[in-house]
Amino acid sequence: MxxxxxxxxxxxxxxxxxxxxxxxxxxxxxxxxxxxxxxxxxxxxxxxxxxxxxxxxxxxxxxxxxxxxxxxxxxxxxxxxxxxxxxxxxxxxxxxxxxxERLPNQLDATVPDGADESSNVQVHQKGTPKEFAFTPREHYELGEALGMMDFETASRLSGTRFVVLRGQLARLERALGQYMLDLHTGSNGYEETAVPVLVNSEAMYGTDKLPKFADQSFRTEDGRWLIPTAEVPLTATVSGQILPADVLPLRLVALSSCFRSEAGAAGRDTRGMLRQHQFQKVEMVSITAPEESDAEHERMTRCAEMVLEGLGIPYRRMLLCAGDTGFGAAKTFDLEAWLPGQQAWREISSCSTTRDFQARRMNARFRAGDGKPAFVHTLNGSGLAVGRTLIAVMENYQNEDGSVTVPDVLRPYMAGVEVIRAG
Missing domain, CATH: 1.10.287.40 (Serine-tRNA synthetase, tRNA binding domain)
Structure with missing residues (x-):
């Protein structure tokens, strides 16, 4: 607002x-x-x-x-x-x-002009795409050949844009979520939070998902909403509150299921797990005083980058241009992971500052230095999208025989399994 x-x-x-x-x-x-x-x-x-x-x-x-x-x-x-x-x-x-309420947030002065993603600006790149001695396959080819990624059964159960993971791939997805949570809580100062996946309209409105994005979310018959991201319940925990200044910044993280109708995505990424109606994501949220939010935005983005660096996934940070910046964001950094099977960089995290845009909608304030209530600033970022990280791991760590090597940092979560093989 x-x-x-x-x-x-x-x-x-x-x-x-x-x-x-x-x-x-x-x-x-x-x-x-x-x-x-x-x-x-x-x-x-x-x-x-x-x-x-x-x-x-x-x-x-x-x-x-x-x-x-x-x-x-x-x-x-x-x-x-x-x-x-x-x-x-x-x-x-x-x-x-x-x-x-239908007008987007005002952009930060550093956001570049441009109509679409072609005008996004690369800030830096970390890691070099691996040279394979064979033609790398896409994740769904690997997963189906392993017998552990089943789109046909998921389609019978739920329709398109769903997947059933089995065996070691299911465990690898779980390992990724646990690794991310442990990193963010143990090293990055976030408080682990378990949140509802059903929220009311007030929570959706306060985090700028309503009325703009009603068609992209799932609604139950009793009027509640399946969360499109844990950003919604995490940020809404401070709705209507006046926080003491000394509790800021609040840093919260949650691993949750997320649900999106993918309205308008017909024909886009129809194969595989890139664009699903239901997916797992680790979400980071920060609540800060206004003068701290720019530094917090950089900090949050670095926290997301640490996940990719720990996994050894090449990535690049992109500053989104005006036309590609989301409705509620004043400024957004996207992290794009290299996918050898696609031979393309694909978004795996978005870290945004909304300034006081959401806080005004949900009346979230803190007691400033002069004792008067002032609006907090809110930030949110993927740390990371678990399904897309699974894709990145499978494609970057694939072997010529179709097996997938497990990154070192994930092996403690995989009972020591080093390589995922068929059968």
Missing amino acids: HDLRALRADPDGFDAALKRRGEPAVASTVLVLDRERRAAETELQELQSRRRTISKEIGALRRKGCDTSDLEAEVASGKARMEELQTQVDTLDGQLRNTL
């Missing part, structure tokens, strides 16, 4: 920020609604004040036995007008809120 006072102070700047994202100008529309709402509120407050004054006058006159019919008529007339004004205020407030 946007700061209406900032928009009033610089409407041209607000529209210029929207233009960077390819959005139309709306400041004039918002300001008209704002002026009309404030005028109606002012008149309503004046009538309420007048009514209180008249009520006192009527009481005094009645005690003296005086006629109060004219004043009573004024009260009746004022009541009708107040009801009319209240309806007007509520309507204008709804229109204003509906307009503002």
